[in-house]
Amino acid sequence: MYQIGFDVGGTNLKVGVVSDEMEIIANRNVAFPKGETYEKIAERMAEQIMELAKEIKIPASEFKSIGIATAGSIDASGTMILHAHNLGFHDVPMVEEMHKHFPEIPVFLANDADTAALAELHAGAFRGKKTAVLFTLGTGVGGGIILGGKMFKGGLGHGNELGHMIIQQGGPICTCGNKGCIESLCTATWLIQQGRRVIVENPISLIFEMAEGEMNNVTAKIVIDSAKEGDPIALDIFHTFVDSLSSAITSVVVLLDPEVIALGGGVSLAGEFLFQPVREMVKQKSFFKFDHGVVPAQLGNHAGIIGAAMLARNETL
């Protein structure tokens, strides 16, 4: 049996045919048609399904479900995209719209961080687990939660906004307007800000050299790589980052006592240089004095497609 999974982001619109063994049989990746109406976008998505059916030589009616992972927030009924600023979507009845094209196929919709956790459950770091939490560390911080062996959609159906847990009251201003949220401290954005500060204030650092003295050249990778090379200023920044991230993970650990925590997103590519000190600090900060397991997310770029394709299965579990 085959399921369709869409991963709808501000840059790319990805879609794949996923087998019951969680393999991507065929896929497409096109630029997100920004500025188009949602009706037009749904039409384009429907066309992609038809193309994929043709490619693998089965009628589209044989797809068992269509799952859509999207940036932004979903309504409690799981049928509307309430707000996805990157996509220009507001109150978009995406499930209904897709049904117009495929009235016989069940359509599911979910936030992309939630589906990423679902993908890890079926095909990655959360296989066989009942309670697990995914942090995606990128420009912002997203999160997906597995509870009772299923994707947790929030008690009231709003999903989670794990990035806006408060770990430093009165701390830096967050994108949400509050202070000291995880998202204000544990992102690539924070690392870049710190790196730029170094260039302005204190050029005697490898960060300055790697960024050629240009603020706009600073990336999270440059800051992390400078720390890896032993640059003291970069190490200082990196230690503060590890401190914040371990506080964030600790808060989730003492609340949910999860079997495993996975870290994904660009910053997680720092590898063991990041994971090893994070594990140590979480163990030190957590009331539960043992290792809850902080591991890399496994699915990377395909998490969206696979998670979306698994939404039907999540409903029937």
Next chain:
Amino acid sequence: MYQIGFDVGGTNLKVGVVSDEMEIIANRNVAFPKGETYEKIAERMAEQIMELAKEIKIPASEFKSIGIATAGSIDASGTMILHAHNLGFHDVPMVEEMHKHFPEIPVFLANDADTAALAELHAGAFRGKKTAVLFTLGTGVGGGIILGGKMFKGGLGHGNELGHMIIQQGGPICTCGNKGCIESLCTATWLIQQGRRVIVENPISLIFEMAEGEMNNVTAKIVIDSAKEGDPIALDIFHTFVDSLSSAITSVVVLLDPEVIALGGGVSLAGEFLFQPVREMVKQKSFFKFDHGVVPAQLGNHAGIIGAAMLARNETL
């Protein structure tokens, strides 16, 4: 049908016969026999069951279950009390020990904060809810979580240590040794510390008057009552408390999107003077911009007995 519920605390050992309608038909409240061996204590508990059976004139064999709510931490199998410092219990096989006295009756064991949430689910503020969180604000901060309409025991069976979520990195030192945990900022203990500081530093306050200038007379109630009377210094302390508590609740709200949050414990007796500003600040700090419902816990002193008696039902749900 009748269930037995025990509430085992460092001061009192309470027990009751609870009906299916969550009424306490008969109960006992004795001083906790501190210093006795656990075998002796279990024997005393068994005697109490026999007395209660006699009082309500049924054979003890008709009790359908025995539930034990205890301070401290429980092992993942739910049969051992790992540590309950107040009770002098370490690695106590309480379920096994109770079984020796009543081999035919199922025995259940859980942490008292968890059972308090269970009691609210069956007979209090959480009736009909699937996702709810209880904060007990006393000397420390305890927490109980309802997920999927059941008492959540933690992903690995360790329960939760909600009081040790971090809301202020680098903040005051907590009882657990870390800094800025909820328990370091949202307790009666914190209010008392602040009140004492006032007496030392700045006696022009109603707190000084009410405590008759004696540090040891300062209670959380005195600080709150002084704030209620409009004393500016007490109000300042109280506002900081509300700020911290709303950060703590916000962190739980954005993670779990609960239907309702209940506050219990001594500090919650401050009533709407506390609840009203907490609700406002949570709404302001939460990424979800609506009222998740912050309400008083309803069961007070009987939460332990009722929750313990409901443990059998929680298992079969």
